[in-house]
Amino acid sequence: MKFKVNQKDLYNGLNIVRQAVATSKTLPILTGVHIKAVSNNGLILKATDLELGIEYRIMADIEKEGSIVLPASQLLNIVRELPDEEIYFNLNKDKWQAEIKCLSSLFKINGYDPDEFPNLPEVNKNAEFNFPAVKLKNMIEKVIISTSSDETQPVLTGALFVIKPEEVRMISTNTYRLSYIEADMKTNIDKNVEVILPGSTLQELNSLLKEEGSAEIVIDENYVKFKFNGIVFISRLIEGEFPNYELVIPDEFNSEFYADLSRLYKAVKRASLIARLDANIIKLKAVNNMLEIDSIEGSSGYAHEEVKIEMNGNEQNINIDAGYLLDVLKVLDEEEVKFEMIGPLNPLVIKSEQDKFIYLIMPVRSQS
Structure with a gap:
C-alpha cells in the first residue's frame, strides 16, 4: 500500500470514524482504524466497537492498493500535529508497519493485519426511507436530553423511533421526564416500524449531522444504517419493549x-x-x-x-x-x-x- 493524502482531509476523516473506535482494549484491533487504499476510489476509513460502526471515504492519490489497521489515537495525534501539506504513506506488509512522511517529519507506526478486523454488519432493507438532515438533527436534539443513564433499564437509555407511512416520531424517557417529537413526512413504507436507538448512537449522530442534505435510513430487526454526507453509520438496536408513552402525556389541562x-x-x-x-x-x-x-x-x-x-x-x-x-x-x-x-x-x-x-x-x- 502506497499513497499520498492531504493532511486536512485525513484529519477530518479520522475525526469522523474515531467516534466508533472501541475504548476498551479487550480486543486491541478495535482501538484502531481500518485504512484501505483503492485505486480511483481514494481511502476508505472504517472503525467499529461492535455496537457502532462508521465508514468514510476521502480523496487520495493511490499509487499502490492495500490496507492496514493503525491505532486510532496514535495516528490521530500525529496527523493533527502535521502541517497542512501532503502526507505520504507506505506500508511494510511483513511487519504490518506504516511509514508516514510529511516534509521533514517521519513516523513509523506498528499496526494490525486488516484481515482480522471485523466487517461492518449488512443491514437488510426491512424499512428504507430518506429523511431531511435538519429535521433528523432537530428531533435528536429534543429527545436526547430525556434518555436515561441507568444501564439496568436498557430500553430507557435510548429513544423509540417510530416510522409510519406519513409520520416519524421519536420518544425518550428516564421516568422522571419525557420527550416526544413528531414530523410529518411521507416515508413510503407500507407498515409501521418501531425500534429503539441507543443513546450513544444519538449522541454521535447529532455531532456528525449537518443541516443540509438528507439521510438515507435503512432498518432491520437488529441494526439501523444512516448514510449522509459520504458517511456510512451503522448501529445495533436496543432489544426490549419501550413503555407506553401515550398513557403518560396529558390530553387536558386546567x-x-x-x-x-x-x-x-x-x-x-x-x-x-x-x-x-x-x-x-x-x-x-x-x-x-x-x-x-x-x-x-x-x-x-x-x-x-x-x-x-x-x-x-x-x-x-x-x-x-x-x-x-x-x-x-x-x-x-x-x-x-x-x-x-x-x-x-x-x-x-x-x-x-x-x-x-x-x-x-x-x-x-x-x-x-
Whole structure:
C-alpha cells in the first residue's frame, strides 16, 4: 500500500470514524482504524466497537492498493500535529508497519493485519426511507436530553423511533421526564416500524449531522444504517419493549401560560445557582400573570426570581428539578415557551407547536 493524502482531509476523516473506535482494549484491533487504499476510489476509513460502526471515504492519490489497521489515537495525534501539506504513506506488509512522511517529519507506526478486523454488519432493507438532515438533527436534539443513564433499564437509555407511512416520531424517557417529537413526512413504507436507538448512537449522530442534505435510513430487526454526507453509520438496536408513552402525556389541562424563552432561561439559571447546592429543586408558582421561581430554602441559602407571563386558567404551583427545565429551554427554538398544567401532582407540560414537540417534567416532593 502506497499513497499520498492531504493532511486536512485525513484529519477530518479520522475525526469522523474515531467516534466508533472501541475504548476498551479487550480486543486491541478495535482501538484502531481500518485504512484501505483503492485505486480511483481514494481511502476508505472504517472503525467499529461492535455496537457502532462508521465508514468514510476521502480523496487520495493511490499509487499502490492495500490496507492496514493503525491505532486510532496514535495516528490521530500525529496527523493533527502535521502541517497542512501532503502526507505520504507506505506500508511494510511483513511487519504490518506504516511509514508516514510529511516534509521533514517521519513516523513509523506498528499496526494490525486488516484481515482480522471485523466487517461492518449488512443491514437488510426491512424499512428504507430518506429523511431531511435538519429535521433528523432537530428531533435528536429534543429527545436526547430525556434518555436515561441507568444501564439496568436498557430500553430507557435510548429513544423509540417510530416510522409510519406519513409520520416519524421519536420518544425518550428516564421516568422522571419525557420527550416526544413528531414530523410529518411521507416515508413510503407500507407498515409501521418501531425500534429503539441507543443513546450513544444519538449522541454521535447529532455531532456528525449537518443541516443540509438528507439521510438515507435503512432498518432491520437488529441494526439501523444512516448514510449522509459520504458517511456510512451503522448501529445495533436496543432489544426490549419501550413503555407506553401515550398513557403518560396529558390530553387536558386546567391552566396554560406563555413566557419569554430568553428571560425564563436566565431566571431559572440564576435560581439554580442556589438550588443545585442542595437537591436542585425549584418551585414554580404561576399567579396573576407572573411566574415566581424559588429555590427550596436549604443549608445553602435561597433564591427568588420573577418572570412575566400570559396566563389563562387557575393559579398553579409545582416543584420540579431545575436541571430538567434548563435542559429543555436550551433546545427550544421559539421566542416564547408554552406551559400547560393540571395541578401540583401532575406533570408540567412544555410544548413547541412549531416542532410538534412535547416535554414532560414529573413533580418532585419538596425536601423542606
